[in-house]
Amino acid sequence: MDPIQAMRIFTRVVEAGTFTRAADSLGLPKATVTKQIQALEARLRVKLLNRTTRRVTVTADGAAYYERTLRLLTDFDDIEASMGQARSSPRGRLRVDVGTSIARMLLIPNLPAFHERYPDIQLDLGVSDRIVDMISDNVDCVIRGGNLIEQSLVARRIGNLEFITVASPDYLRRHGTPGHPLEIEREHNTVMYFGAHNGRHYPLEFHQGDEVIEIPGPYKVSVNESAAYLEAVLGGLGIGQITSYQAEPFLAEGRLQRLLPEWGHPLLPVYVVYPPNRHLSAKVRAFVDWAAELFAARPLLQGQSLPAGLGTVGGQAA
Structure with a gap:
């Protein structure tokens, strides 16, 4: 049994809450995930998970093992990401969730340039206006407008919308x-x-x-x-x-x-957000920096107003 793979499978099961969702997010058969967890528990000689027909929860030993395993995997990924090749050529599958308008008008038209720069990143782009659970949905990062509610996440402000x-x-x-x-x-x-x-x-x-x-x-x-x-x-x-x-x-x-151009509206901040345990990933860093560049290059995404009179009616130039 590969101990690193077993740890990754275990943390994914804990985060996803079910074997089925964990298997889907990892691209593995459910039977493989189940066998890996059983083998891990047998090797450690402790019960890590409580299983029900609808959900999986961690035992006290499982919670302690999860916290230490998460730190270890983060350090392990940091070591790999710090290598020159990983920084210059990030690779792997990246799950991003973004609102419909930003996806349609900004991200998708510019994806050819992203893949030209990062040919080894496989992008799974979730497009909707719903709020995702980044942990249980196994999302690496999201781009969303509005004030942040979940303070445990890492956020980088990349724009302001008028x-x-x-x-x-x-x-x-x-x-x-x-x-x-x-x-x-x-x-x-x-x-x-x-x-x-x-x-x-x-x-x-x-x-x-x-x-x-x-x-x-x-x-x-x-x-x-x-x-x-x-x-x-x-x-x-x-x-x-x-x-x-x-x-x-x-x-x-x-x-x-x-x-009514004389009546304004508060600017809406836009953030790219990611879980703290993924902040060192080279592929996440690559996408975050690229998205920030896209926003920075467009004044209307930085809160700049439209040219005076453009399309205005009601006593002003139309």
């Missing part, structure tokens, strides 16, 4: 152009966004000096995915708020028009 208020020309022809946020609540429809993880509806926000106005509707459609949200606004279903990076090409083409 949100602007927009609508399609067709919608404005049918419903008119609002001159104040409160007119939206009284006289218009909005496109609303609700969280994929909690079902909460997020109102449109308008900030001007110390004044803050939140508009919770009315709406005829609400979605929980950013690409669908954009399509709903483009389709004339209501007024919405999207990032300036998303909006720029549609404003230039005339498919969207900007509303």
Whole structure:
């Protein structure tokens, strides 16, 4: 039995919570994972895991073994990553999770350049707006906007997103152009966004000096995915708020028009986040640095405002 492989399998079972999920994430048959754990327990002469029909939990001995094993594996990976070849040519399978809009508009179009730079990295890209459990889902890193909640994770801030208020020309022809946020609540429809993880509806926000106005509707459609949200606004279903990076090409083409530019919205920070036990991985470091470069090269992803007047209606240049 390879002791390093057995340790990796054991830590993955603990993190995944089931033999099936651990086997899937490792690309191994479930029977192999089960036999490895049984052999490990036999060699150590202790019971490491409690097994039920639905979930696996660690025993007291298993928890202690997990903590020490995790440190050892981290040191082992650090030794390998510190070698010159590993740094210059990181390799292996990398699981990344990212929101739909960032994936579609930024990451995927630039992946050929990433693979040209790192040909030996195999990328599994999860694309959704849901919040993943990085440990149980075996995700190496995620790119997400918003304030961080889980303080145990390592985060690097790579961008800031400006949100602007927009609508399609067709919608404005049918419903008119609002001159104040409160007119939206009284006289218009909005496109609303609700969280994929909690079902909460997020109102449109308008900030001007110390004044803050939140508009919770009315709406005829609400979605929980950013690409669908954009399509709903483009389709004339209501007024919405999207990032300036998303909006720029549609404003230039005339498919969207900007509303109420004198009312702002707080910048949304964007982070690339990864578990602390993976911070020394060469492949994770390579992806994090590459993603940071992508964001840094685009001013609209660093909080810079759109050019004055681009696609603006309501008394300003359109």
